[in-house]
Amino acid sequence: MYNSKISGLGMYVPENVVTNEDLSKIMDTSNEWIIERTGIKERRHIKKGDGNTTATMGVEAAKIAMKRAGIEKNEIDLILFATLSPDYYFPGSGVLVQELLDIPTCPAMDIRNQCSGFIYAISTADQYVKSGMYKNILVIGSENHSGGLDMTSRGRGVSVIFGDGAGAAVVSREEDLTKGILSSHLHSEGKYAEELALISPSTNRWVPEIIDSNDSEDISYYPNMNGQLVFKNAVVRFSEVIMEGLKHNNLSPDQIDMLIPHQANLRISQFVQKRFGLSENQIHNNIQKYGNTTAGSIPIALTEAWQEGKIKEGDIVVLAAFGSGFTWGSTIIRW
Ligand code: UT7
Numbered sequence: 222m223y224n225s226k227i228s229g230l231g232m233y234v235p236e237n238v239v240t241n242e243d244l245s246k247i248m249d250t251s252n253e254w255i256i257e258r259t260g261i262k263e264r265r266h267i268k269k270g271d272g273n274t275t276a277t278m279g280v281e282a283a284k285i286a287m288k289r290a291g292i293e294k295n296e297i298d299l300i301l302f303a304t305l306s307p308d309y310y311f312p313g314s315g316v317l318v319q320e321l322l323d324i325p326t327c328p329a330m331d332i333r334n335q336c337s338g339f340i341y342a343i344s345t346a347d348q349y350v351k352s353g354m355y356k357n358i359l360v361i362g363s364e365n366h367s368g369g370l371d372m373t374s375r376g377r378g379v380s381v382i383f384g385d386g387a388g389a390a391v392v393s394r395e396e397d398l399t400k401g402i403l404s405s406h407l408h409s410e411g412k413y414a415e416e417l418a419l420i421s422p423s424t425n426r427w428v429p430e431i432i433d434s435n436d437s438e439d440i441s442y443y444p445n446m447n448g449q450l451v452f453k454n455a456v457v458r459f460s461e462v463i464m465e466g467l468k469h470n471n472l473s474p475d476q477i478d479m480l481i482p483h484q485a486n487l488r489i490s491q492f493v494q495k496r497f498g499l500s501e502n503q504i505h506n507n508i509q510k511y512g513n514t515t516a517g518s519i520p521i522a523l524t525e526a527w528q529e530g531k532i533k534e535g536d537i538v539v540l541a542a543f544g545s546g547f548t549w550g551s552t553i554i555r556w
Contacts, residue, residue, distance in 0.1 A: 225350035226401035227554065228357075228393040229290025232524040233281035234265040234386035234511060235273050239367075244381055249374040255381050260487020264384030264512030266367035274308050276317035278387035279363035282520070283318065287359070290391035294322050297391075298355035300329040301346055303338030303362040303516035305545070306369065307331060310422075318361065335417075336483050336544020337407075338362055338516035339388070343540070343552050344405035346392040356394045362516035363387030369419070371443040379446050382486075384512030388520020400555050406465045407550040413454070416447040417545040451544075455485060456492045458549040463497065463541050466551040476537050477503055478556075479526060483542035484508035484518040493541070505531060515544065532556055 240263045241252035255261050267273045279302060287294065302315035313331025334341040339362035346358040366383040370376060395401040421441040422428045431439065459482060467474060474497040482490045487508050494504050505526035514521060519540050526532055536556040543549040 222398060223351055223353055224395040224398045224401040225347045225392050226395040227390045228292070229286040229288070229391040230389070230520065230524040230527050231282040231285025231289065232386070232388045232521045233278050233285070234521070235267045235271060235278070237266050237268040237271065238263050239266045241381070247372055248377045248380070250377045250381055258486075258488070259382055260506070260508055261382065261512050262509045265386055267365055267385050273365070273385070275304055275306050275363045275365045275387075276308050276314040276321060278365070278385070279314065279361040279389060280318055280321045282363070282387040282389035283322065283359055283361055286389040286391050290357070290393060292357055292391060292393070294324050296357050297322070297324050297327055297359045299346070299349060299358045300324075300327060301332055301342040301358060301360045302329065303332040303334065303342040303360070304364055305333065305335045305338070305515055306365045314363070318359070334548050335546060336485060336515050336518070337542040337546065337548040337550050339519040340405060340540060340542045340550035340552055341407060341548070343390070343392065343402065344407055344550065347402045347405060350392055350394050358392045359389065360392055360520075361387060361389045362518070362520045364515045364517050366515065369443070371440065375440065376443055378448055379444050382513045384514050386511055386514040386517045386521055388517050388524050390520055390523070403470050403553045403555055404466060405550060405552040406462055406469065407548070408458070408462065409546050409548045411546065413450070413547045416547070417445075417451050419444045452486065452489065454547060455489050455543040458543045458547070459489065459493045459541050460496050462549050462551040463493070463539055466539065466553040470553050472537060472553070474498060477539050478536035479532050479538045480504045481519055481522045481526060481538065481540050482506070483544065484511070484522060485513055485544065502531070
């Protein structure tokens with residue numbers, strides 16, 4: 222029997238800072254609206270020609286995580302890459318990381334679960350390590366949203382929220398069964414698939430069909446979101462799935478040392494914080510600086526919280542996410 226633990230963390234965001242003021246120059250929005258409704262002050266966007274892609278950002282985060290874990294590239298047994306914005310339609314970005322890190326024929330798998338992608342990936346890594354099959358797994362969450370957003374007033378309800386960036390964790394074998402990843406809890410509800418989705422291009426609507434229609438009003442190739450419905454479901458599901466994880470491990474909310482919620486909206490995080498009676502020291506938010514980086518958001522926030530010394534050995538750390546699918550999940554860790 223083995224347990225698994227996070228042995229190293231890393232993050233990477235592009236240098237290019239885009240403020241709310243910058244956005245208000247190109248679309249009908251304002252710094253006040255964005256801060257009041259989301260808490261976001263700025264986000265990072267890849268700049269054309271700066272060399273960043275979903276895979277390369279993941280690699281930069283991974284290099285830091287591997288260094289901190291004290292493992293060499295040839296000790297990585299599996300790459301799990303969570304993203305909704307892979308470099309190519311296919312293959313996934315995991316294989317690009319294998320090539321960029323030069324890990325000979327290491328298996329690589331992409332996880333397509335949007336905002337919950339990192340939780341699903343951590344859960345998958347945990348099972349491979351606990352079964353004894355693999356010792357060290359590189360788990361990456363990375364997104365390049367900026368190039369695919371509708372940066373006009375028409376897309377303002379979505380475009381102001383999302384940012385680019387990557388986070389990574391090395392999940393390693395842990396012999397002490399009282400420590401490490403205790404459990405993950407995963408859910409989905411596909412009836413809401415189109416409430417937060419990017420519909421085209423897809424096998425329902427291939428590129429030739431889009432070109433043939435020659436419709437300048439076609440917005441199916443931009444992400445669309447029923448914001449209020451997503452918000453309402455998010456606050457319920459976040460709370461449920463955190464409680465499910467705590468109960469499973471005989472823990473109570475006051476035993477949470479650090480909650481890392483997916484950075485969807487500061488108001489959602491604050492609702493959950495209040496619901497569980499957590500102080501400012503028991504939650505880490507950074508949506509103010511990076512916006513919503515989807516699969517990147519939890520590993521970026523976790524890395525930052527750890528770097529700032531907010532997570533100590535023995536702490537109960539809770540990760541929780543909700544998003545497109547709908548999918549949601551939580552992971553409970555004794556650090
Ligand atoms: O990570 C994946 C999960 N995603 C989420 O959890 C997101 C959940 N949803 C949300 O965070 C919020 O619903 C939003 C931040 C997306 C929107 O906030 P809201 O308070 O729900 O606003 P709303 O969509 O109800 O829109 C209110 C008004 C509308 O104008 P009218 O109809 O009242 O005149 C919008 O057209 O705000 C307008 N609006 C904007 N105004 C300025 C929408 N986007 C903008 C904008 N700037 N960027």
